[in-house]
Amino acid sequence: MAHVVDDKCINCKHTTCVSVCPVDCFYEGENMLVINPDECIDCGVCIPECPEDAIFQTDDEDNKWFKHNSYFSNEGNWPNITEEQAPMENYVDFAKENYKEDKTKLFKAIPAVQID
Numbered sequence: 372m373a374h375v376v377d378d379k380c381i382n383c384k385h386t387t388c389v390s391v392c393p394v395d396c397f398y399e400g401e402n403m404l405v406i407n408p409d410e411c412i413d414c415g416v417c418i419p420e421c422p423e424d425a426i427f428q429t430d431d432e433d434n435k436w437f438k439h440n441s442y443f444s445n446e447g448n449w450p451n452i453t454e455e456q457a458p459m460e461n462y463v464d465f466a467k468e469n470y471k472e473d474k475t476k477l478f479k480a481i482p483a484v485q486i487d
């Protein structure tokens with residue numbers, strides 16, 4: 372069992388989930404976060420922190436978002452993110468109240484550039 376992130380995070384990246392994770396298992400792409408399912412301890416504290424309802428629990432390793440989270444937090448070379456940061460600039464346009472479509476087509480596979 373693990374928690375994973377789906378397309379509702381795309382173009383939002385609030386990162387409030389990151390600030391509560393006790394094992395720092397979030398990884399950052401250019402326009403979404405993923406969770407490493409192997410590192411997640413299934414505590415569930417990130418779920419109420421996500422204003423987009425983008426995090427869910429699953430034990431289905433064939434689920435497309437399970438595979439997506441597993442791939443980009445391992446082979447995808449996305450950097451670990453451990454501190455909250457500002458959401459994406461135009462996140463309001465892509466928030467659940469304003470953007471009702473599946474956001475998968477907006478996904479970018481490139482890792483985030485983190486500035487210390």
Ligand code: SF4
Binds near residue numbers: 379380387404424426
């Ligand atoms: S709080 Fe939700 S929308 Fe924001 S980065 Fe975390 S998973 Fe993505």
Ligand code: SF4
Binds near residue numbers: 414
């Ligand atoms: S369920 Fe717990 S361990 Fe897993 S990503 Fe959320 S906060 Fe982190």
